[in-house]
Amino acid sequence: MNIVILDGHTLNPNDLSWEPFKTFGQVTVYDRTPTEKLIGRSKDAEVLLINKIKLGKTELDQLPKLKYIGLCATGTDNVDLLETNNRNIAVTNIPAYGTPSVAQHTFALLLELTNRVGIHNKSVQELEWVRSKDFSYFKKPLVELYDKTIGLIGYGAIGKEVAKIATAFGMNVLIYSRHADSVEHGKLVDLQELFETSDIVSLHTSLTEDTKGLINKALLRKMKNTAFLINTSRGAIINESDLADRLNNNKIAGAALDVLSTEPPSADNPMLTAKNCIITPHISWISKEARQRLIDIAYNNLKAYLNQNSVNRV
Known part of the structure; x- marks a missing residue:
């Protein structure tokens, strides 16, 4: 053979x-x-x-x-x-195969959005702490996850694992699924309630004709201006121009993406220059x-x- x-x-x-x-x-x-x-x-x-x-x-x-x-x-x-x-x-x-790793990376992205480890480490390496008049300072506000609401789009193996981890953080879990009729952690809701209520929206659904461009201007407008969007599924589920517009106009607090619509991306991909956007090069599966x-x-x-x-x- x-x-x-x-x-x-x-x-x-x-x-x-x-x-x-x-x-x-x-x-x-x-x-x-x-x-x-x-x-x-x-x-x-x-x-x-x-x-x-x-x-x-x-x-x-x-x-x-x-x-x-x-x-x-x-x-x-x-x-x-x-x-x-x-x-x-x-x-x-x-x-x-990658359920534990992708769920772990989802929270790595989320914690970078909320705890800003990277910029604070950079600050210390640049000797800002050495020069500081105070024993403690922060470059950007930190956000506590306890009692925050995370909305998950998709409830397959990865969505279930993320829901379990979120529950361990003391978070409230909302789930939108086209297939599940019951969930172990959290509750099922429709897309509108999920986007209007969630402090974090995290994508864990496959790319199909129905989900391509699903996250568009109409849904993004429903998000709180303090909310975060995370994507470790497929880049084309998001209309990237619409997301970049919401980020650049401070309509949502931030996004963290492990995937983009085209990989490798073109230099003019709007996500590469969007404000408050963290991007990793499709590595959530790669442990x-x-x-x-x-x-x-x-x-x-x-x-x-x-x-x-x-x-x-x-």
Whole structure:
């Protein structure tokens, strides 16, 4: 069996191993695959393992030997599932591998918004404390999370974990979900109540036609001017121009984003220059522990497929 990994670097920058996949056949690993080399590298593959590579009808038309696509991610929006289904190409994804890491990063972003560790550390390193007349000072106001309300959009594995952590902080939890009819922590509400009531809104939903651009001017206008917005899901769920406008006009207190609509972003992305906006380069999933879980699940998905079982098939 010919197995090709097209964009392996972000998942495994040589600190983990692809060795187990060699039990299934020949394995070729590419750190990155530019669009113009995709077909050349994939044309003889029966199995493709991909993360963010896009495979639509045009690409699939040129890959007649392909039988299996292993998505090394939870999201499936980069593959045309209608086309793969029509061609009987199996597609699997990796659910829940990064739940602890993404939930942890959500709170890292939130705590940076509320406790401003970064700017205070920078202040001390620049000797402002050495020169201070007082034993204590703050550069920006700090915000206590206790009894604040966090609104979660999405109640999958990550949303549930964030709700649990928020409860441990003594926060009130509101949840908007299109699928859940009950929740363990917090209560279910509609989008309007969530945006009007929450001190923090945090996104934990997948990118679909229904959620693309969901967070737009109309919803953002409902937020308190003291509220924060956090996104560790998919960048395109937010209308970035609308969010930048609200931030630049001090209509909301801040935003913290681990994802943008295009990654890497273009230099003119409005979020890069928006006021009170913290951005990390899509790293919430990237702890070594989470990446090892991902590789283990990808291996087991392929093993199950070869044994004519269906595991994590989408």
